[in-house]
Amino acid sequence: MMQARYRPTFRATEFNLLLIPGALAIVGLLMIIVVGRGAVDWTWGDIWVSLAFAGAVLFISVSFGIRGFRGDQVLLPITATLAVLGMLMIQRLHPDLAAIADGYAMVAQRHLMYLAAGLVVLWLVVMLSGPLRVMNWLRKYKYTWLLATLALQAATFVVGTEVYGARLWIQIGPVQIQPSEIVKVTLVIFLASYLDDKRDLIGSSWQVGRLSLPPIPYLLPMGIMWAASLMTLVALNDLGSALLFFGIFLTMLYIASGRLIYVGVGLFTFAAACWAAWTAFSRIEIRVQNWIDPWRDPYVTGYQQVQSDYALASGGLFGTGFGLGHPTFIPEVHTDFVFSAIGEELGLLGTLAVIALYFVLVMRGYAIAMRAEDGFVQLLAAGLSTSLAIQTIIIIGGVTRLIPLTGITLPFISYGGSSLITNFGIVGLLLFMSSLPRRA
Amino acid sequence: MQNAFRGLLLLAAAGLISWGLFSSDGISDARWLGILGLAWLLLLLGTRIPLAPTLPTFNRTIIRTGLVLTTVFVIVTAQLVRIQVVEGDNIYYKTATAPDGEIIANPRTASGDLDVARGRIYDRNGVVLADTQLVDGQYLRSYPEPASACVVGYYSPFLYGASGLELAYEKELSGAAGNNPITRVLKSLLHRPQTGADLSLTLDASLQGQALDLLGGSRGSVVVLDIRTGEVVVMASNPTYDPNQLFTTSANDAAAKAYWQSLIDDPAAPLVTRGNLGLYTPGSTFKTVTAGIAIEEGLAKPDSVYEDNGQLDIDGRVLVENNRPDEARDQWTLAEGIAWSLNVVLAQVGLQIGGTDLWKYGPRFGFGEDIPFDLPVAESQLANGREVLSNKNALADTAFGQGQIQVTPLHMAMIAAMWANDGRMMEPYLVDTVTDADGTVTRQAAPATWKTPVSPQTANDVEQMMINAVQNGSVSGAAADGYVVGGKTGTAETGDGTNHSWFIGFIGDPEPRYAVAVVLEGGSGGLSSAVSIGRDMLAGTIQARREEAS
Numbered sequence: 001m002m003q004a005r006y007r008p009t010f011r012a013t014e015f016n017l018l019l020i021p022g023a024l025a026i027v028g029l030l031m032i033i034v035v036g037r038g039a040v041d042w043t044w045g046d047i048w049v050s051l052a053f054a055g056a057v058l059f060i061s062v063s064f065g066i067r068g069f070r071g072d073q074v075l076l077p078i079t080a081t082l083a084v085l086g087m088l089m090i091q092r093l094h095p096d097l098a099a100i101a102d103g104y105a106m107v108a109q110r111h112l113m114y115l116a117a118g119l120v121v122l123w124l125v126v127m128l129s130g131p132l133r134v135m136n137w138l139r140k141y142k143y144t145w146l147l148a149t150l151a152l153q154a155a156t157f158v159v160g161t162e163v164y165g166a167r168l169w170i171q172i173g174p175v176q177i178q179p180s181e182i183v184k185v186t187l188v189i190f191l192a193s194y195l196d197d198k199r200d201l202i203g204s205s206w207q208v209g210r211l212s213l214p215p216i217p218y219l220l221p222m223g224i225m226w227a228a229s230l231m232t233l234v235a236l237n238d239l240g241s242a243l244l245f246f247g248i249f250l251t252m253l254y255i256a257s258g259r260l261i262y263v264g265v266g267l268f269t270f271a272a273a274c275w276a277a278w279t280a281f282s283r284i285e286i287r288v289q290n291w292i293d294p295w296r297d298p299y300v301t302g303y304q305q306v307q308s309d310y311a312l313a314s315g316g317l318f319g320t321g322f323g324l325g326h327p328t329f330i331p332e333v334h335t336d337f338v339f340s341a342i343g344e345e346l347g348l349l350g351t352l353a354v355i356a357l358y359f360v361l362v363m364r365g366y367a368i369a370m371r372a373e374d375g376f377v378q379l380l381a382a383g384l385s386t387s388l389a390i391q392t393i394i395i396i397g398g399v400t401r402l403i404p405l406t407g408i409t410l411p412f413i414s415y416g417g418s419s420l421i422t423n424f425g426i427v428g429l430l431l432f433m434s435s436l437p438r439r440a
Numbered sequence: 441m442q443n444a445f446r447g448l449l450l451l452a453a454a455g456l457i458s459w460g461l462f463s464s465d466g467i468s469d470a471r472w473l474g475i476l477g478l479a480w481l482l483l484l485l486g487t488r489i490p491l492a493p494t495l496p497t498f499n500r501t502i503i504r505t506g507l508v509l510t511t512v513f514v515i516v517t518a519q520l521v522r523i524q525v526v527e528g529d530n531i532y533y534k535t536a537t538a539p540d541g542e543i544i545a546n547p548r549t550a551s552g553d554l555d556v557a558r559g560r561i562y563d564r565n566g567v568v569l570a571d572t573q574l575v576d577g578q579y580l581r582s583y584p585e586p587a588s589a590c591v592v593g594y595y596s597p598f599l600y601g602a603s604g605l606e607l608a609y610e611k612e613l614s615g616a617a618g619n620n621p622i623t624r625v626l627k628s629l630l631h632r633p634q635t636g637a638d639l640s641l642t643l644d645a646s647l648q649g650q651a652l653d654l655l656g657g658s659r660g661s662v663v664v665l666d667i668r669t670g671e672v673v674v675m676a677s678n679p680t681y682d683p684n685q686l687f688t689t690s691a692n693d694a695a696a697k698a699y700w701q702s703l704i705d706d707p708a709a710p711l712v713t714r715g716n717l718g719l720y721t722p723g724s725t726f727k728t729v730t731a732g733i734a735i736e737e738g739l740a741k742p743d744s745v746y747e748d749n750g751q752l753d754i755d756g757r758v759l760v761e762n763n764r765p766d767e768a769r770d771q772w773t774l775a776e777g778i779a780w781s782l783n784v785v786l787a788q789v790g791l792q793i794g795g796t797d798l799w800k801y802g803p804r805f806g807f808g809e810d811i812p813f814d815l816p817v818a819e820s821q822l823a824n825g826r827e828v829l830s831n832k833n834a835l836a837d838t839a840f841g842q843g844q845i846q847v848t849p850l851h852m853a854m855i856a857a858m859w860a861n862d863g864r865m866m867e868p869y870l871v872d873t874v875t876d877a878d879g880t881v882t883r884q885a886a887p888a889t890w891k892t893p894v895s896p897q898t899a900n901d902v903e904q905m906m907i908n909a910v911q912n913g914s915v916s917g918a919a920a921d922g923y924v925v926g927g928k929t930g931t932a933e934t935g936d937g938t939n940h941s942w943f944i945g946f947i948g949d950p951e952p953r954y955a956v957a958v959v960l961e962g963g964s965g966g967l968s969s970a971v972s973i974g975r976d977m978l979a980g981t982i983q984a985r986r987e988e989a990s
Binding site for chain 1: 469470473476497498499500501502503505506509510512513515516517519520521523524525527528529530531532534536544546547548625
């Protein structure tokens with residue numbers, strides 16, 4: 001058995017599919033350079049970034065094969081394509097951003113660094129999870145993950161830096177981290193482990209006399225998570241992360257128990273909390289107003305949304321093409337609004353391609369979950385996929401004004417180290433889990 | 441059965457989204473979100489497929505979750521289709537006015553604009569009013585006939601946006617609309633500049649210039665209409681400005697900024713185009729309307745006799761008459777009341793009509809209505825509200841054109857034209873044709889009747905009374921040799937001691953051809969100069985058209 005699993009292989013599907021993001025990286029960057037200079041004038045040195053990226057992902061694929069890794073062959077190409085779009089967008093925005101403010105001078109270089117780190121993390125997770133028995137200790141230390149989750153949230157509250165009225169960051173020396181991105185993962189690990197242990201109990205009922213109640217004691221840690229989500233909302237004013245945590249929490253509870261009542265009760269209480277927050281804080285009221293009609297205050301509070309609408313609308317069906325639009329009219333376009341920049345320069349075809357990639361990625365993750373033999377792996381794969389799905393929906397829904405806008409990153413595409421590295425880690429875990437023994 | 445039902449639900453969701461996307465273009469964002477919400481519920485129900493009970497719970501819940509996520513992605517797709525394609529043009533050109541009065545528009549409409557061969561604007565004889573020249577790879581806008589600025593407007597992409605037709609026809613001029621859609625898509629795909637469509641106007645540039653010359657140092661407006669079609673031949677507003685000085689190739693043009701500031705600071709408001717946007721008290725020119733309503737209602741005829749001994753007591757207020765040509769006469773017909781502009785006679789006519797009926801006629805004459813036009817038009821009013829006219833003094837004041845009544849010069853010209861056009865008030869228009877880059881006419885204006893406030897007989901009576909006023913009354917200064925001219929003057933008290941001088945009239949040979957409205961603002965010109973400007977414009981227009989025809 002062991003010998004069979006370690007026998008080298010050539011991951012042909014993955015390798016061939018990876019040629020697409022590789023070519024996209026090279027052609028896209030060439031276009032950005034040519035448009036930026038206004039002349040067909042480039043050297044190989046200009047596109048070393050793309051060559052390095054293409055080389056790196058192909059190396060990852062080949063090294064997986066040499067290692068005898070037999071997991072999913074579609075996840076990596078999809079992730080790489082999304083990451084290429086993000087990398088190209090940052091390369092394209094960088095000169096314009098740098099002209100706006102000194103703080104943006106290193107944006108493109110930093111993004112490349114994070115991207116490289118993300119790829120390394122993905123590679124390490126896939127290569128080392130087996131030998132290090134990662135699944136075992138992820139499962140075993142569930143209360144550690146719970147504590148880590150709560151501690152990170154509390155730390156953000158105490159020492160967090162406020163940006164645009166929301167506490168999203170912790171500064172550690174020169175490094176700024178976004179704890180919500182890490183919490184997202186620890187939360188999923190804890191829930192997967194806890195729900196796997198208590199799956200039968202949570203699905204059952206608790207009889208009090210003639211009343212049939214949910215098994216309240218087993219839901220206690222759930223209640224703590226619920227409270228932590230609300231704390232994120234109220235204390236940190238971080239509606240995006242609160243939505244994300246709550247979405248993950250409810251979805252996993254439903255997936256494990258099969259009981260819609262939990263979702264119903266959860267949604268109701270969350271809606272009530274949102275309503276309370278809305279009446280208590282004017283910031284949330286402004287946010288709702290900017291969602292329904294940013295034109296009521298197009299100069300101040302609605303400015304970003306109005307500019308994002310303009311950008312998406314100017315893209316039309318085909319987009320202006322890389323470098324030919326004006327996405328930098330949107331403040332913070334490289335983080336919250338990178339999707340609008342894609343909409344402007346790649347058009348509806350580009351945005352639909354991006355959401356199709358996310359969709360396939362998530363469905364692939366669910367397929368891995370369904371095939372898994374082990375209950376914990378099932379829930380972990382489902383939970384991690386769900387976290388990617390919900391995060392994508394929250395930010396794209398916010399940018400396109402389907403829901404109120406919240407400051408959260410678009411996985412693999414937005415600028416931001418914590419987000420890139422964590423999401424690559426998630427894909428690494430999904431890849432590893434896809435290679436574990438399958439259910440008959 | 442259940443499968444069919446779910447299929448129906450999915451179809452209903454698809455239908456609902458398509459309906460929301462395509463049928464009603466004026467749908468608000470909030471309503472669209474409601475439609476999407478409903479469609480999402482239908483999708484959720486429609487995708488609740490039955491799952492084999494033998495499947496483990498975990499597989500069933502994962503499949504259900506996957507289906508829910510699928511429906512969410514469908515909704516996101518619908519939203520993207522709406523924002524990027526279906527509503528794309530509307531959002532792209534959407535503007536808003538900030539509380540401080542500044543206009544917010546898509547900055548892209550400005551930044552890309554020197555790459556666009558913006559369409560030219562021609563007058564009715566092919567004279568170029570707005571030109572585009574390619575200089576060093578940039579398309580520069582210029583205005584060879586600055587006198588037409590009050591119609592054409594300015595185009596200032598980097599600083600002040602646009603106004604007038606430059607704003608109203610932005611899509612056509614910039615090539616975003618009006619061209620062959622296939623050419624447009626191809627050009628946008630290949631990143632070639634769009635070529636804008638040209639506008640041909642009904643305006644006559646030389647007559648427009650003549651109108652501004654005649655206005656000279658007076659503040660005011662002249663509007664000349666073709667009676668039978670509603671074509672706007674002249675729409676002048678004085679003082680005006682030079683749009684050439686507002687077009688810049690960058691946002692840092694000190695001269696343009698200084699010029700703009702001087703226009704803003706000028707108390708004479710040169711940026712306000714008075715013809716369509718200036719609201720004035722019409723004074724006695726409104727008497728034609730009062731008389732017309734009374735005749736239409738069968739309350740009076742041109743030869744009906746009214747008592748006017750120099751004053752009229754209305755509920756204790758004494759209205760003094762200064763206009764009688766013969767102080768010894770006490771009996772005057774309605775026609776004489778129009779010819780000599782007798783306030784006491786028309787006050788009595790107004791009281792005969794009554795406040796309720798006068799108010800009822802307001803919308804029929806276009807008061808309180810949006811006049812369909814190529815440029816925005818300020819809304820005329822009879823009074824601030826219906827209840828005002830229940831006061832007899834207010835009613836009498838309104839009947840001879842004082843009180844709270846407000847009109848635009850364009851509207852008064854339309855009323856003058858209507859009397860000479862058998863009671864048909866035509867839709868005014870400025871843009872005759874829109875011609876795209878391939879030379880195809882994509883839009884051709886067609887004359888249309890907007891309102892018919894009175895019968896042809898009534899209109900004819902008023903027309904004859906106006907001709908009589910020129911031939912036998914106080915408007916004799918409007919007579920032009922060889923033509924039939926009808927007219928009515930007005931002196932509108934502004935409340936600050938100064939008066940607006942009005943003239944409305946028409947000219948025919950002998951069939952009525954052109955109508956005019958002239959207004960000279962408070963104290964800036966006398967009644968006789970309003971009449972002579974009106975006469976010169978009518979005669980000048982009919983002669984110019986004759987020369988054109990021969």
